[in-house]
Amino acid sequence: MNNKKGKKGVLLVNLGTPDQPDTPNVRKYLREFLMDGRVIDIPFAQRWMLVNLIIAPFRAPKSAAEYQKLWDERGSPLKYYGEDVRDLLQKELNGDYVVALAMRYQNPSIASGLDELKKAHVSEIIVVPLFPQYASASTGSVADKVMELVRKWQIIPNIRFINQFADDPMFIEVIAQRAKKWMEQHDYDHYLFSYHGLPERQILKGSVGSQCQLGKCCNNYHDKNRYCYRAQCFLTSRLIAESLGIPEDKYTVAFQSRLGKTPWIQPYTDEKLVEFAEKGYKKVLAFSPAFVSDCLETTVEVGETYQEQFLEAGGERWDLVESLNDHPLWIECLKNLVLEKAS
Ligand SMILES: C=CC1=C(C)c2cc3[nH]c(cc4nc(cc5[nH]c(cc1n2)c(C)c5CCC(=O)O)C(CCC(=O)O)=C4C)c(C)c3C=C
Ligand SMILES: [Fe+2]
Ligand SMILES: [Fe+2]
Numbered sequence: 001m002n003n004k005k006g007k008k009g010v011l012l013v014n015l016g017t018p019d020q021p022d023t024p025n026v027r028k029y030l031r032e033f034l035m036d037g038r039v040i041d042i043p044f045a046q047r048w049m050l051v052n053l054i055i056a057p058f059r060a061p062k063s064a065a066e067y068q069k070l071w072d073e074r075g076s077p078l079k080y081y082g083e084d085v086r087d088l089l090q091k092e093l094n095g096d097y098v099v100a101l102a103m104r105y106q107n108p109s110i111a112s113g114l115d116e117l118k119k120a121h122v123s124e125i126i127v128v129p130l131f132p133q134y135a136s137a138s139t140g141s142v143a144d145k146v147m148e149l150v151r152k153w154q155i156i157p158n159i160r161f162i163n164q165f166a167d168d169p170m171f172i173e174v175i176a177q178r179a180k181k182w183m184e185q186h187d188y189d190h191y192l193f194s195y196h197g198l199p200e201r202q203i204l205k206g207s208v209g210s211q212c213q214l215g216k217c218c219n220n221y222h223d224k225n226r227y228c229y230r231a232q233c234f235l236t237s238r239l240i241a242e243s244l245g246i247p248e249d250k251y252t253v254a255f256q257s258r259l260g261k262t263p264w265i266q267p268y269t270d271e272k273l274v275e276f277a278e279k280g281y282k283k284v285l286a287f288s289p290a291f292v293s294d295c296l297e298t299t300v301e302v303g304e305t306y307q308e309q310f311l312e313a314g315g316e317r318w319d320l321v322e323s324l325n326d327h328p329l330w331i332e333c334l335k336n337l338v339l340e341k342a343s
Pocket of ligand 2 (some may be wrong): 196257
């Protein structure tokens, strides 16, 4: 080999999606997903009973119906945009890099992505969990799985994890550009930044030295709450709002998709949207900046379910800013993260 340093590998990892939008495939996906101890962080036996006897059997048919709304001729957007982004990033990085795509749950698996990189004899692996804000249930789980697999290798290459990019200027810029298209066409009364929720205890468990007191600390992002998911969500929202000239009193940060009975981080999106209608807001533009591609949580939950609820509560217009998907600046942003270049 001429190049003594060898190629470097990039492993892009998103959450995962069912193979098909039918009940058996959704059940299989939910089982793998929710049996992850970083997602449902309770003792194994309790988790097993909750997932296998309650959530998977009852939730699977309902979720499958939602997935059918999401599916299009190319399948699940989370997967096909992942494939597009992998191919575009491979073109952008020169031949010194091999880019592989993996999903934390279901397919293509992290094991198959790592295998691809191993076969390419990469000297280093850069793992990019496709979650802008760090959470143990998403980013942490990807790192956990990669380490579980790689620790069995005879030769362990250098590995670098990109743990968050909540304030990356190019990431912010793509969302702002997508939003401008809507803002040029409509005069919105209010803007909503809706993020995937988390059980409160998961944030508190990561709060070293108890610096994170939910609701009190998250507006202020600093080195001690750097990995507080809620604080990062506020940070992303503030940066997008600043970039679009949206004043503080015209936007709200909220959290969606709670599961189970324990408290999740607040405020809750479904409660906020009713409050918006009660306050007389007629036109709302929603952002989903926890997701890099359109998926069930964005297109169906925010774009359809919350839209219906807002209109029923008296609102007149509810639009959703598309995710980063295959935007050229998003590919540029990933390239910079991999090359450790400032955006
Ligand atoms: C921002 C990243 C995500 C975090 C953090 C996260 C935590 C988390 N999720 C659940 C439960 C469910 N999430 C579901 C779908 C889903 N979640 C994310 C991302 C994060 N989840 C995405 C991108 C998706 C959509 C995937 C797709 O195929 O489009 C689902 C399945 C759908 C449903 O039945 O509603 C569940 C369940 C928990 C419990 C949790 C943290 C504790
Ligand atoms: Fe989720
Ligand atoms: Fe916090």
